[in-house]
Amino acid sequence: MIYKTQMEAAKKGIITKEMSIVAEKEYISVDKLRDLIACGKVAIPANINHKSLSPEGIGEGLKTKINVNLGVSGDCADYTKEMDKVKMAIDFGVEAIMDLSNYGKTNTFRKELIDYSQAMIGTVPMYDAIGYLEKDLMKIKAIDFLSVIEAHAIEGVDFMTIHAGINRRAIESFRGSNRLTNIVSRGGSLIFAWMEMTGNENPFYEYYDDILEILRKYDVTISLGDALRPGSINDSSDAGQISELIELGMLTKRAWEKDVQVMVEGPGHMAINEIAANMTLQKRLCFGAPFYVLGPIVTDIAPGYDHITSAIGGAIAASHGADFLCYVTPAEHLRLPNLEDVKEGIIATKIAAHAADIAKGVPNARDIDNKMSDARRRIDWEEMFSLAIDGKKAREYFESTPPADDQSCSMCGKMCAMRTTNKILNGETVEFC
Structure with a gap:
């Protein structure tokens, strides 16, 4: 079938390549996405002449x-x-x-x-x-x-x-x-x-x-x-x-x-x-x-x-x-x-x-936060920087006042709560000297 717009395709039951890409990005079924586009609750702005576009969906x-x-x-x-x-x-x-x-x-x-x-x-x-x-x-x-x-x-x-x-x-x-x-x-x-x-x-x-x-x-x-x-x-x-x-x-x-x-x-x-x-x-x-x-x-x-x-x-x-x-x-x-x-x-x-x-419970939205929290628990600085919205700035802050022990930062030092708890749970002794 011929269609002019994403909305027209959706109304006709057609799944476009743009819909398929957006559905994969959003962890949503492509059929559900198509229905949301058909009723206007989601839009995929995608001009037919924008050849470099990576399509995105906007909406419910x-x-x-x-x-x-x-x-x-x-x-x-x-x-x-x-x-x-x-x-x-x-x-x-x-x-x-x-x-x-x-x-x-x-x-x-x-x-x-x-x-x-x-x-x-x-x-x-x-x-x-x-x-x-x-x-x-x-x-x-x-x-x-x-x-x-x-x-x-x-x-x-x-x-x-x-x-x-x-x-x-x-x-x-x-x-x-x-x-x-x-x-x-x-x-x-x-x-x-x-x-x-x-x-x-x-x-x-x-x-x-x-x-x-x-x-x-x-x-x-x-x-x-x-x-x-x-x-x-x-x-x-x-x-x-x-x-x-x-x-x-x-x-x-x-x-x-x-x-x-x-x-x-x-x-x-x-x-x-x-x-x-x-x-x-x-x-x-x-x-x-x-x-x-x-x-x-x-x-x-x-x-x-x-x-x-x-x-x-x-x-x-x-x-x-x-x-x-x-x-x-x-x-x-x-x-x-x-x-x-x-x-x-x-x-x-x-x-x-x-x-x-x-x-608002968007599918998988919390995943990266959970990864960051796990990296913090393990005090894995490189992983934290890789997950941060602005990893470059995070690294610059950390390295501007380097800690004596890389299992902490310069704010808490050896009194780092993560370090203390990790050691106790691992059966180790907590020492500060």
Whole structure:
């Protein structure tokens, strides 16, 4: 049978090679995976033109995936540095990379990125439209936006953030919400400005069916952007956020009717006590579609440490149903992240994702923790370093102040609890001199 997308294949009972690969990675039966894809609860973003891709599943019952944002800006337009970030992200095993470049002709870098990356590639076509088309925002026509979407699809982009939910109805709710931070989504603010300046409806909403036809042709997953996500904990769960979420639920069903896979994006900034309810609400309003969250950042007062505020929120969100975490770096709100910022963001987000997988009982999630614990019991440093998320840093810490006895570290020395207990259980005498 012929099929265009992973969802269409699943609905027809076809098991694709991508489904088989993902099922093996996730310790799940391929038949169960196919059924989850057919009903939209799992997506495998896999553009037919992304030949280097190692496919991953995002959604119910699967490991929490993480995404790394990168790309140039007008103030930092060095693509070599961005490719260094890409290579490091791949080395750390991230599942997705989003190119958020918003300056100049970005397609050369994007093509190199797609050719190189085994991770999924995402973009926000709205960002690229101004540089790609070389037009002022007000002069861009609806057909121009669609042309950028198709260009990205042809290049091999696996998923695209499309801000289709910020329509006239959602804007009315936003205007009445009296926010502290208004619209903090870059793409959302540009769409809002375009709508206000031209007097037109959101082109991504008005021409949604045309967009779906483009995405279906190349099997691009639509990531429904949350243009009205809260940019401060004061603004979370307000009318603007929820009204847009309702729109995104309706857009989800329309995409599924066209066999286009969907992810739904979520907050943003949010106090800890609101996170669980928001995850439940999203899944309910969007019919169980995979949920992709930025953070949530749980306090607004930690610039320079927002990889930590985000990891706290991300762990809670994923343990309550979020499926995909977008990393946040220490540079969030401050600058374009450098290589070290990207590393810190990746590590913090991987910790959050893995902690959530343990909490929600993802198959085999605890296995590596049990191996690490066993290596600690045996005081096998090399094995510990090999199992660590960042083994290089762990080794550097250990070796920076070497212990006199390699059966301990420099903190406890010969009073190491593992060493003491091992000796007693082995029938040996514990001595400190």
